[in-house]
Amino acid sequence: MTANEMADDLERAADRVASFGSPGYEDSDLTEILTEAESLYVKKFLNGKNNRLGESFDETEVRKQGLSALVKRGSILTTSSSQVGIVPNGKFFDLPSDFMYCIHEEAYIDQNVCNTETPISADVIPMEYDKISRFSKNKYKKPYFKSYGDSKVWRLVFSREVDGDVPGNPATEKRHQLVSDGTFEVNVYSINYLRNPKGVVVDRSVVTNQRNCILDESTHFVIIDIALSLLLNTVKEQEINNVESFNDLE
Numbered sequence: 001m002t003a004n005e006m007a008d009d010l011e012r013a014a015d016r017v018a019s020f021g022s023p024g025y026e027d028s029d030l031t032e033i034l035t036e037a038e039s040l041y042v043k044k045f046l047n048g049k050n051n052r053l054g055e056s057f058d059e060t061e062v063r064k065q066g067l068s069a070l071v072k073r074g075s076i077l078t079t080s081s082s083q084v085g086i087v088p089n090g091k092f093f094d095l096p097s098d099f100m101y102c103i104h105e106e107a108y109i110d111q112n113v114c115n116t117e118t119p120i121s122a123d124v125i126p127m128e129y130d131k132i133s134r135f136s137k138n139k140y141k142k143p144y145f146k147s148y149g150d151s152k153v154w155r156l157v158f159s160r161e162v163d164g165d166v167p168g169n170p171a172t173e174k175r176h177q178l179v180s181d182g183t184f185e186v187n188v189y190s191i192n193y194l195r196n197p198k199g200v201v202v203d204r205s206v207v208t209n210q211r212n213c214i215l216d217e218s219t220h221f222v223i224i225d226i227a228l229s230l231l232l233n234t235v236k237e238q239e240i241n242n243v244e245s246f247n248d249l250e
Helices: 003-017 027-046 061-066 129-135 217-234
Strands: 071-074 090-094 099-112 119-126 151-158 175-179 186-195
Touching (some): 003 027, 003 217, 061 217, 099 151, 119 186, 129 151, 175 186
Parallel strands (some): 119 151
Antiparallel strands (some): 099 119, 099 186, 151 175
């Protein structure tokens, strides 16, 4: 379904609710509402706690296919130009510019499997800052590598190098920090991730300017229903409150 078709369906639905007395909406209004509804749909089903069936992304085929357009690959991420602020034995890597959430990670270190030229693949373990000091002394928890091909590194989140608060100084990429035990270094870091949704642009005057929802076609009618609730709430029409606020979903 194109963006303009979604807008037409949304207007028809709003007109029926208002007994065919709904006010007309500008393309810019419908763009804003449909984009918000698309984002709300994504946030609603990424976490099973946010939806009635309790099914999150990657748990069922319905969820996987519905959000499949957001899955991307970030191969061999760039080492950050600045390494200021790392914890001991840490290393910053820049994430893709459209990065939203990580769903799979892999790393290769600068050590090879014994008697081969094959780099050792390390398990990437998300870690909390308050556990670093305690776990660094625990031989079962801290990063390590074994010459037979086993390895583990920690992954920490960190701020952007430039956060973008100044309009003339745009934000740089988000960053992850990979931490070793000091006896090796991470050379390659790759991820599979969910990208930020692109949004919807409605333009019924210049059709080539429209930008369609990239989510699976099966989600479009649900997104229109969410948009309808948002739209009616905006114009204060009576509507059952069946859409959570963004504050409840974050």
